[in-house]
Amino acid sequence: xxxxxxxxxxxxxxxxxxxxxxxxxxxxxxxxxxxxxxxxxxxxxxxxxxxxxxxxxxxxxxxxxxxxxxxxxxxxxxxxxxxxxxxxxxxxxxxxxxxxxxxxxxxxxxxxxxxxxxxxxxxxxxxxxxxxxxxxxxxxxxxxxxxxxxxxxxxxxxxxxxxxxxxxxxxxxxxxxxxxxxxxxxxxxxxxxxxxxxxxxxxxxxxxxxxxxxxxxxxxxxxxxxxxxxxxxxxxxxxxxxxxxxxxxxxxxxxxxxxxxxxxxxxxxxxxxxxxxxxxxxxxxxxxxxxxxxxxxxxxxxxxxxxxxxxxxxxxxxxxxxxxxxxxxxxxxxxxxxxxxxxxxxxxxxxxxxxxxxxxxxxxxxxxxxxxxxxx
Amino acid sequence: xxxxxxxxxxxxxxxxxxxxxxxxxxxxxxxxxxxxxxxxxxxxxxxxxxxxxxxxxxxxxxxxxxxxxxxxxxxxxxxxxxxxxxxxxxxxxxxxxxxxxxxxxxxxxxxxxxxxxxxxxxxxxxxxxxxxxxxxxxxxxxxxxxxxxxxxxxxxxxxxxxxxxxxxxxxxxxxxxxxxxxxxxxxxxxxxxxxxxxxxxxxxxxxxxxxxxxxxxxxxxxxxxxxxxxxxxxxxxxxxxxxxxxxxxxxxxxxxxxxxxxxxxxxxxxxxxxxxxxxxxxxxxxxxxxxxxxxxxxxxxxxxxxxxxxxxxxxxxxxxxxxxxxxxxxxxxxxxxxxxxxxxxxxxxxxxxxxxxxxxxxxxxxxxxxxxxxxx
Numbered sequence: 001x002x003x004x005x006x007x008x009x010x011x012x013x014x015x016x017x018x019x020x021x022x023x024x025x026x027x028x029x030x031x032x033x034x035x036x037x038x039x040x041x042x043x044x045x046x047x048x049x050x051x052x053x054x055x056x057x058x059x060x061x062x063x064x065x066x067x068x069x070x071x072x073x074x075x076x077x078x079x080x081x082x083x084x085x086x087x088x089x090x091x092x093x094x095x096x097x098x099x100x101x102x103x104x105x106x107x108x109x110x111x112x113x114x115x116x117x118x119x120x121x122x123x124x125x126x127x128x129x130x131x132x133x134x135x136x137x138x139x140x141x142x143x144x145x146x147x148x149x150x151x152x153x154x155x156x157x158x159x160x161x162x163x164x165x166x167x168x169x170x171x172x173x174x175x176x177x178x179x180x181x182x183x184x185x186x187x188x189x190x191x192x193x194x195x196x197x198x199x200x201x202x203x204x205x206x207x208x209x210x211x212x213x214x215x216x217x218x219x220x221x222x223x224x225x226x227x228x229x230x231x232x233x234x235x236x237x238x239x240x241x242x243x244x245x246x247x248x249x250x251x252x253x254x255x256x257x258x259x260x261x262x263x264x265x266x267x268x269x270x271x272x273x274x275x276x277x278x279x280x281x282x283x284x285x286x287x288x289x290x291x292x293x294x295x296x297x298x299x300x301x302x303x304x305x306x307x308x309x310x311x312x313x314x315x316x317x318x319x320x321x322x323x324x325x326x327x328x329x330x331x332x333x334x335x336x337x338x339x340x341x342x343x344x345x346x347x348x349x350x351x352x353x354x355x356x357x358x359x360x361x362x363x364x365x366x367x368x369x370x371x372x373x374x375x376x
Numbered sequence: 377x378x379x380x381x382x383x384x385x386x387x388x389x390x391x392x393x394x395x396x397x398x399x400x401x402x403x404x405x406x407x408x409x410x411x412x413x414x415x416x417x418x419x420x421x422x423x424x425x426x427x428x429x430x431x432x433x434x435x436x437x438x439x440x441x442x443x444x445x446x447x448x449x450x451x452x453x454x455x456x457x458x459x460x461x462x463x464x465x466x467x468x469x470x471x472x473x474x475x476x477x478x479x480x481x482x483x484x485x486x487x488x489x490x491x492x493x494x495x496x497x498x499x500x501x502x503x504x505x506x507x508x509x510x511x512x513x514x515x516x517x518x519x520x521x522x523x524x525x526x527x528x529x530x531x532x533x534x535x536x537x538x539x540x541x542x543x544x545x546x547x548x549x550x551x552x553x554x555x556x557x558x559x560x561x562x563x564x565x566x567x568x569x570x571x572x573x574x575x576x577x578x579x580x581x582x583x584x585x586x587x588x589x590x591x592x593x594x595x596x597x598x599x600x601x602x603x604x605x606x607x608x609x610x611x612x613x614x615x616x617x618x619x620x621x622x623x624x625x626x627x628x629x630x631x632x633x634x635x636x637x638x639x640x641x642x643x644x645x646x647x648x649x650x651x652x653x654x655x656x657x658x659x660x661x662x663x664x665x666x667x668x669x670x671x672x673x674x675x676x677x678x679x680x681x682x683x684x685x686x687x688x689x690x691x692x693x694x695x696x697x698x699x700x701x702x703x704x705x706x707x708x709x710x711x712x713x714x715x716x717x718x719x720x721x722x723x724x725x726x727x728x729x730x731x732x733x734x735x736x737x738x739x740x741x742x743x744x745x746x747x748x749x750x751x752x
Contacts, residue, residue, distance in 0.1 A: 020624035120624040180608035180633045181600060187634045188596045191641075194627050195589040197573055202627070213571040217593060220564040224557060232556035238664060246662065248396035248496040250654035251570050251578070255661065257556045258563045265567070278626035285631065286622065288614060317693075 003076045003083060005032050005059030005069065009099060010136055016094070016129055022119035026108045029133050030092040030099025031055045034075065035083035037139070043374040044139040045086045045367075046130060047071065048147030048154035051222070051280050052272060054098035057090035058083075071148075073355045080364035085376035086143065094129050095121045095279040103275030104205065116202020116275055123150070123287045127157045131165065143370050145306075146170035148352035149319065150280070153287045156327065159304035160289055168370055170309040170363065173316055173352035175323035176297050176330070177288035182318065185225055186281040189218035193274050202275050211274045216265030218277055223264050228315035228348030236260060297326060298333035307337040309366045311359065313351040314344045339366060379452045379459060381408050381435030381445065385475060386512055392470070392505055395662075398495035402484045405509050406468040406475025407431045410451065411459035413515070419750040420515040421462045421743075422506060423447065424523030424530035427598070427656050428648060430474035433466035434459075447524075449731045456740035461752035462519065470505050471497045471655040479651030480581065492578020492651055499526075499663045503533045507541065519746050521682075522546035524728035525695060526656070529663045532703065535680035536665055544746055546685040546739065549692055549728035551699035552673050552706070553664035558694065561601055562657040565594035569650050578651050587650045592641030594653055599640050604691035604724030612636060673702060674709035683713040685742045687735065689727040690720045715742060 008031055015025035032055050037044060047057050049070070058069035058076050075081045075088055092100040095118060103118040134142070145166050147155040152174025159169045178186070193199060196214030200207050224232075236257040240246065246254065253259045293299035308331055312324035321342045331338040343359045345351040351359070384407055391401035408431050413420060423433050425446065434445035434452050451457045451464055468476040471494055479494040510518070521542050523531040528550025535545045554562070569575055572590030576583050600608075612633040616622065622630065629635045669675035684707055688700035697718045707714040719735045721727040727735070 022624075116627065120626060177614060179605055180612040180614065180631075181603075181605045183614070183631050184596075184600045184608065184633050184637055187631075187637055188593060188600070190626065191596065191638070192568060192593050195592070216571070217564060217568050220560075220567065221597065224560045224564070227557075229555055229557045232560065236556040238553060238556065238559070238667075248398075248658075248662075250496060250566065250651075250658050251492065254658075255556075255559050255563075257560050261560055261563055262567070275626075282624075282626050282630075286624075291614075 001077045003034055003059035003067075005034065005056060005061055007032055007056065007061070007099060010133055012132060016125070016132070018119055018125045019122045020120045024094065024101065024119060027094060027101035028099070029094065029129060031133060032057065032090045033137075034058060034088040035086050037087040037137075038374065038376065041139055042141065042143060043086050043376055044134070044137075044142050045081060045088045046134070046142050046145045046158075047075065047088060047090050048126075048130070048145065048151035049090070049093065050147070050149040050151045051284070052268070054096065055090040055092040056098070057088065070353065073360065074363065080360050081146070081367050082371065085371040085374075086367070089134075089137065089139075091130055091133055093121070093126045095276060097273035097276040102273065103202070103279070104273055113205045114275075115205055118275060118279065120282055121279060123153050123157050123283055124161060126283070127154055127161050130154075131162055134165070140165065142166045143374055144168035144170060144367070146172070147174070148172040149174055149349065150284055153284070157287070157289065159306040159308075160300065163303055163305045166306050168309070169306040170311070170366065171324075171327065172311040173313055173319050173349060174327075175319040176290060176327050178285055183285050185221055186285055189221050190278055190281060192217035192221075193277060199274060202278075204274065210269070212269040215269035215272060215274055215277065216262075219265045219268035219272075220261045223261060225318045226349045228317065228346060230315055230346050231348055232257065234346070297330040301327070301330040301336070302334050304331070304334070304336060308339065309363070310338060310340040311352070311362065312342050313347070313349070314342060315346055316349045316351060318349040377453045379410055379435035379443075381410070381432060381437055383408055383432065383437070383475060386509055388508060392501070392508070394495055394501045395498045396496045400470065400477065400495060403470060403477035404475070405470065405505060407509060408433065408435075408466045409513075410434060410464040411462050413463040413513075414750065414752065417515055418517065418519060419462050419752055420510070420513075420518050421457060421464045422510070422518050422521045422534075423451065423464060423466050424506070424521065424527035425466070425469065426523070426525040426527045427660070428644070430472065431466040431468040432474070433464070446729065449736065450739065456736050457522070457743050458747065461747040461750075462743070465510075465513065465515075467506055467509055469497070469502045471652060473649035473652040478649065479578070479655070480649055489579075489581045490651075491581060494651060494655065496658055497655060499529050499533050499659055500537060502659070503530055503537050506530070507538055510541070516541065518542045519750055520544035520546060520743070522548070523550070524548040525550055525725065526660055529660070533663070533665065535682040536676065539679055539681045542682050544685070545682040546687070546742065547700075547703065548687045549689055549695050549725055550703075551695040552666060552703050554661055559661050561597055562661055565597050566654055566657060568593035568597075569653060575650060580650065586645070588645040591645035591648060591650055591653065592638075595641045595644035595648075596637045599637060601694045602724060602726045604693065604722060606691055606722050607724055608633065610722070673706040677703070677706040677712070678710050680707070680710070680712060684715065685739070686714060686716040687728070687738065688718050689723070689725070690718060691722055692725045692727060694725040
């Protein structure tokens with residue numbers, strides 16, 4: 001059966017205090033829900049998104065041929081997170097550019113587009129905003145929270161900020177914080193955007209331009225880090241765009257990988273907001289639950305009471321298995337229940353979005369047990 | 377004893393045919409020599425440079441306090457490549473920006489600065505140009521050719537293009553070709569430069585500007601790939617620039633690693649030529665001796681007769697040990713003499729330029745044997 005999706009929005013008048021000290025009020029959150037909330041409201045699953053995704057997690061909009069939901073392989077009727085059993089919620093984070101209030105919208109206090117003045121939001125702020133959305137949906141406790149990459153950080157943060165509101169947490173292809181190298185890649189991408197003359201200090205909307213050059217570079221860098229060296233070699237290797245002929249050019253495309261990257265950069269620059277890119281990479285940089293505990297993750301995770309599923313992928317060099325094992329270690333130090341799987345997959349960080357049968361079977365089994373708990 | 381360096385230039389009138397089909401004539405090569413050529417002219421060592429280095433390999437210029445030679449730890453009196461025994465030659469490659477003819481110079485045929493019209497040069501072209509320089513210096517056969525990274529590719533190519541002119545070859549932290557990921561990083565750096573509005577299609581000299589934004593981004597990307605994740609974590613980790621205080625900013629510096637990268641980018645953009653960056657990264661992309669042999673490196677290396685030293689560094693993810701082992705395998709397939717060392721070093725690709733005692737001792741021992749061959 002086809003899952004039909006409908007994009008909704010919830011308006012929040014009351015100010016949301018942010019970790020930076022600022023606050024936003026009068027904001028919208030775009031969200032979607034799939035499946036039905038059961039009578040005792042115990043079968044809700046919140047799905048948190050990563051850098052460039054949205055609340056459109058799964059399903060098709062009326063009239064669509066195929067799903068553009070970013071985790072459609074994972075969520076739907078009969079899928080690992082079965083929407084015949086669970087009430088699944090996808091929400092677009094504050095500061096993003098897919099419907100929730102963000103830099104492209106008007107600041108109600110000034111009447112001007114926020115642009116670069118949109119306040120810095122953190123993973124913790126997003127979780128607070130998501131909790132308010134759940135209040136409105138009358139979901140007091142989640143059966144599970146789940147996410148991959150930056151979404152996994154939100155899932156982890158849920159278990160620390162609202163331990164009594166989340167029974168299970170799936171933290172996939174994630175990390176307890178960014179390494180210096182992770183931050184470095186984010187910073188190069190941000191510099192490419194900020195130094196694009198069309199950025200205008202983040203107020204490019206008023207100039208009728210978009211810092212496309214910077215967004216393209218940012219996306220190309222990001223894309224390299226999402227893939228593994230192996231999968232890039234397999235898919236593109238040293239193939240020339242023009243078969244066997246070398247054209248000896250420094251500015252034109254010579255190798256297939258160049259063509260692929262430029263295409264990815266072009267596409268991204270058409271739809272993604274530059275200020276959102278800055279905000280979301282900063283949320284990644286700042287996330288570090290151990291910071292308030294002298295850098296000791298075990299201390300930080302003592303607050304968590306959920307049952308955990310941790311998944312990593314062998315060729316993921318952005319958030320390597322070692323980073324997931326740090327979380328596992330800290331959970332075990334606290335005698336928490338934790339299932340950990342390291343999936344031998346060639347696709348790098350992107351693997352968490354792909355249809356790897358062993359990975360999907362694992363998540364299915366884990367959610368099947370949760371389904372039984374909620375009598376479904 | 378202090379090694380005194382002197383930058384020299386050799387002018388070549390005769391055209392140098394290039395792999396692209398073009399040719400350059402009336403060009404200069406900047407070079408330096410250290411030590412003395414022995415009577416039978418058998419103790420010459422050619423040192424090939426990598427992306428952003430020059431012919432100034434070692435020593436101090438008159439009046440300098442300390443050496444700015446890029447391999448000063450390796451080359452000099454009493455050093456692993458001992459200039460009391462060897463006649464060492466450093467040469468700046470054609471198309472570079474440190475004295476040899478390149479895009480910043482005037483095309484004698486048009487009277488205009490070459491800019492982006494400087495012909496594409498390959499590793500093989502550089503080796504041809506180096507061979508002509510050796511002719512002028514009356515060095516028929518090298519005791520050894522050596523280089524790290526892109527310099528290692530030139531050393532390898534020497535053994536294939538001029539097997540009878542090179543007795544030993546040290547190929548350090550190098551690879552038989554670039555992977556798709558290597559090419560991808562080069563391409564992002566090139567796009568950052570080419571799409572900088574100050575690039576003007578490569579003819580920015582005429583506009584009195586320099587594409588600094590692009591050069592900065594290119595250098596930041598490069599720098600990340602030169603270092604290991606481990607060494608970045610050790611040196612910078614998640615340290616904030618302002619100690620313990622987070623400022624919640626998307627455009628200002630928050631982490632030490634950001635400050636470091638911006639500084640590296642700024643410095644680089646002050647002295648490096650944008651067109652040279654394009655040319656040299658392309659030379660890296662194109663290098664692939666196996667291409668003409670159905671991708672079979674063993675077939676390609678059948679032409680080599682030199683004795684080899686291969687060195688790789690465990691944390692080098694740009695040119696990983698696996699890539700050096702491919703060369704070792706291909707040499708052994710051809711029953712060539714080959715010494716291979718994998719140095720357990722934390723510094724990533726940059727390790728080949730650093731003072732690791734085991735690494736330097738190994739190179740010293742290898743050159744000591746060569747010194748005995750030439751009666752020194």
